[in-house]
Amino acid sequence: MRVFIETLLRETRIPQTRNCHQRYTAGMWRNVVLLLCLFPALCREVRTASPATDISLLVLQREYAATRAARDNHNKALHLYRLNDVADRYAYHLNHQGGLHPDKVGDRSEVQRANQHGAAIDWCVYDADWKAGPQGYLSYLSLSPDGPDAEEAWWCGKLGRKLNRCFDAVGSEEEAADFVQEYREFLLHFPHGKHQREAQRLLKQWQTDLDSYRQQKSR
Numbered sequence: 239m240r241v242f243i244e245t246l247l248r249e250t251r252i253p254q255t256r257n258c259h260q261r262y263t264a265g266m267w268r269n270v271v272l273l274l275c276l277f278p279a280l281c282r283e284v285r286t287a288s289p290a291t292d293i294s295l296l297v298l299q300r301e302y303a304a305t306r307a308a309r310d311n312h313n314k315a316l317h318l319y320r321l322n323d324v325a326d327r328y329a330y331h332l333n334h335q336g337g338l339h340p341d342k343v344g345d346r347s348e349v350q351r352a353n354q355h356g357a358a359i360d361w362c363v364y365d366a367d368w369k370a371g372p373q374g375y376l377s378y379l380s381l382s383p384d385g386p387d388a389e390e391a392w393w394c395g396k397l398g399r400k401l402n403r404c405f406d407a408v409g410s411e412e413e414a415a416d417f418v419q420e421y422r423e424f425l426l427h428f429p430h431g432k433h434q435r436e437a438q439r440l441l442k443q444w445q446t447d448l449d450s451y452r453q454q455k456s457r
Contacts (some may be wrong), residue, residue: 241383248260258408267274276327292328292350293330294324294331295328295351295352297324298321298324298325298352300353300354300357301317301320301321301324301356302321302355302356304320305317305318305321305356311381311382312381312382314381314384315377315378315381315385315438316378316385317373317380318373318374318377318378318381319374319378319387319390319391320374321355321356321357321374322358322370322371322372322373322374322378322395323351323374324357324373324396325356325357325358325359325370325371325374326370326378326394326400327372328352328357328359328370328404329357329359329367329368329369329402330377330402332348332349332359332367332368332372333367340361340416343352349368353381356374357370357373358370358371360376362402362404363406364404364406365403365404365405367402368401368402369404370402371404372394372395372396372398372400373440374394374395375390375391375392375394376391376395376396378391378395379391379392379395379396388427388428389428389431389432389433390432392424392428393424393433393437395432396424397421397424398432399436407440410451411448411451411452411455414444414445414447414448414451415448417440417441417444417449418441418444418445421437421440421441422441422446424437425437425438425441
């Protein structure tokens with residue numbers, strides 16, 4: 239019975255998505271519970287089923303195994319991308335399930351379990367929460383630079399525009415110049431992509447900051 243429920247929850251809560259920004263709401267979980275509670279036996283099981291992070295761990299295991307078993311660059315790139323996507327969501331769940339902290343032994347072990355399957359999750363001291371590294375997205379770009387998920391991998395991996403960002407905002411001319419260059423490069427590669435408008439907005443914002451820093455220096 240529990241295997242059936244965990245399979246159902248995995249397919250319902252964590253669909254096969256290629257969008258590294260997708261979030262999962264409590265409403266979705268409530269709908270699953272209400273559906274299963276039409277059957278009393280299933281209702282008792284689902285209320286004691288594994289938490290969301292455990293369900294994510296099953297998907298991490300699956301994608302990690304698929305990555306290791308991949309026999310060509312196309313499949314390896316795809317599963318590395320998916321692995322990073324699931325790791326992002328796993329970190330997101332960690333940050334929203336009750337404040338897990340690296341100083342607690344139990345919390346560390348939960349993260350270590352995920353990292354054994356390639357999650358690369360670490361504590362971000364700047365934001366005081368968990369974040370997943372971008373290795374899978376960057377590996378995708380290396381193996382499949384013109385692949386169907388290249389824009390999303392660039393957006394999440396190189397620009398860090400994902401669920402759990404770890405960013406130490408210095409507030410300097412050099413920082414602003416770096417971001418201007420990065421967003422220009424992104425728009426050069428994906429001039430008509432799905433993130434075009436947001437990239438243009440952020441580029442304009444960083445260009446304004448850069449101009450302001452330079453004006454202050456010239457005074």
